[in-house]
Amino acid sequence: MSKQTMKSQFLGSLRSKQTGVRILSLVLFVTVIAFVLYHGTKNPVMLEANGETTKVYTHATTVEEFIETQDLDISQYDKVTPSLSTEIDSGMSIHWEQAKEIVISVDGNQSKVWTTENVVKNILEEANIEVTKHDLISQSLDTEVGADNKIDIQKAFQLTLVDGLEKRQVWSTSTTVANFLKQQEIQLAESDRVDKNLEDVITPNDKIAVVRVEKVTDVVEESVDFAVEKKNDSSLMKGNEKVVTEGKKGKVERTYNIVKENGKVVSKEIVAENVVEKPTTKVVAVGTKVVTASVSRSAEPATGKEFYVEATAYTPYCTGCSGISAAGVNLRANSDLKLVAVDPSVIPLGTKVWVEGYGYAVAGDTGGAIKGNKIDILVQTKAQANSWGRKKVRIKVLN
Template sequence: MSKISTMKNLFRGSLRSKQTVVGVVSLILFVSVVSFIVFQVTKDSVVVNANGKEEEFSTHAKTVGDLLEQEGIVITQYDKVSPSLNTEIVNGLTIDWEQAREVTISVDGSQSKVWTTESKVKNILEEANIEVTEHDVLSQALDAEVGETNQIDIQKAFQLTLVDGLEERQVWSTSTTVANFLKQQGIQLNEFDRVENDLEKEITPEDKITVVRVEKVTDVVEESIDFAVETKSDSSLLKGKEKVVAKGEKGKVSRTYEVIKENGKVIEKVLKSEDVIQKPTTKVVAVGTKVVTAAVSRSNSASSSSSSKEFYVTATAYTAGCAGCSGVTATGLTLKDGMKVIAVDPSVIPLGTKVWVEGYGNAIAADKGSAIKGNKIDVFVSSTNQANSWGRKKVRIKILN
């Protein structure tokens, strides 16, 4: 065979070999493309809603747990996944994932930590079994989102007594000092008001906070001024008798007081000034100085009963303090314990007469009385008991001068 024929045969063989290789490569490429397309087409489309943000995935994962693990999503025991991790993947499935976060709850300074997927304050507290009342103070409203701080501060309220002036009531408070408590309760203190408690003292349940309401007011009043009494001796009047010569009249004065009240009650009243509006008029009284010295009369109508200087009379007793008595006799004597004085009818026994009375002794007729008429006398004794013991009796009487 010629060289040319041999070269032609070699070229044709070589060409067939190249065509075979290309065909094999093309077939492999075609199978790969078809396999890839089949792989992609057979994937399930799944939507993952993570904390409100949606993302779509195509997957061959068999369960929800497999999918999340393939995507590098770590699920903790506090997270919420719906449907459950064991749920089989189907095309069009939506997976909701709520990631838990750690929240610090402080109650009166005592802290605790909880993991939760809730966002509202009230839901977190319910989940943590922490009860709050309308009087407690929270750092955030119950309906508010807990926020990025992941902390809830609670001040628990307690009851104590507030006395504001005359009003006493039970109130709730979360304040730590008396001053803060009064501010919380809206208590306004006026210039002179005072608080019985130390404003910096920490309050505790069952405390009593007392506010005293103090007022300083000016009070102007008209008041009367008593008149003076002036006495003048009058020799024309019987000793012990008095006669009003000039009638006294009270005056008027305007007085200005500073009045201090505590809870409406006056505790101090200070006179600041006074102005006399009308001066008082002095009362003038004439006092008798005339002393009567009488001898026994023999010519009067009763002479028949007393001419012998000894006769019987009906005798009663009286004291200086008896009803209608002044303590001063008709002749001007001031009655004192131990004195021997009798009241008589001057027409029978003249005033000033010295006498002897049976059962009484020597005495002087120095007084008279409206009920002492005729042969009657009233003996002076020191006490009511003595007067009652004397009673009413008939006694013998002697005229001594």
């Protein structure tokens, strides 16, 4: 091969290599330019996830496309803001809150909810669980739920509390009687009692009664009634009585042990007694003298207290009559008996009298209608009583 030929071949090979280098450089340049252009056209996005913020460049056009490119495992309960359909803008912030499972127990009945909320109040609102100020909640409404993701609620109910004489409606949750009284700041004294066992569990519309028991010692000075002694007195007309000695009450000092329940005395026991003054017995003389009336047809007496009275007549057999006078005279035993019924305040029983048109008699009876200057003469038959009628007569009191 000639030198000229070899030179031509070398120059052709060199030109071919230069061309390949130029092509490779161009491809590399285009690739770099394309890479720069590709990444240069991405939008920067701030992604906030689980408390951490990361700057991410993306060609995604919507939030949903962006989430898919980040391989984030998002559940239906998670919260993404702005919404998934929102278009991506350069520099925008996307916030992802991952939901957690919360166990809520209401009076022992459990339910589970998924939520991105952390505050107890907001979680309960989202779960449509209403609570009142009387309910007992394991955590304060304004605090974040605990690490165990549990909320325990005891619903309050009304019941009646009777403390001594005070009665009121109160709120409580299911607990024992002892704890309920402690919640209500009810202090029990040594003798006080409750109408239920302290270990019993209270229920809605229950009634808890506290009986306040008070034990006291009381010293009282009291009067003692006097006794009454009756003695027969033959000088007094039968049916009459006369006080011989006036009675006087005595005094005694008694010591009582008293038990009160809700202010009312339920027991009172005498534990000591001391006589301060003995009572004086009342002595009463009881008349036993019986008047024996006899017939007297003597003329009008010359002496005696004289006045006029209204006189009627009655028989021993009148309606309602016993046949025995107020002075103890048997009116039916002697048909000749002369006796008049009088007002003892005007004519004392046992007094001898003279009655105009009737003669001598004894004041030996009384009557409901015989008041003042009135008398009722004794006759034996109804005909005699009718014949006498009602008249004004003169009378003389002889003794």
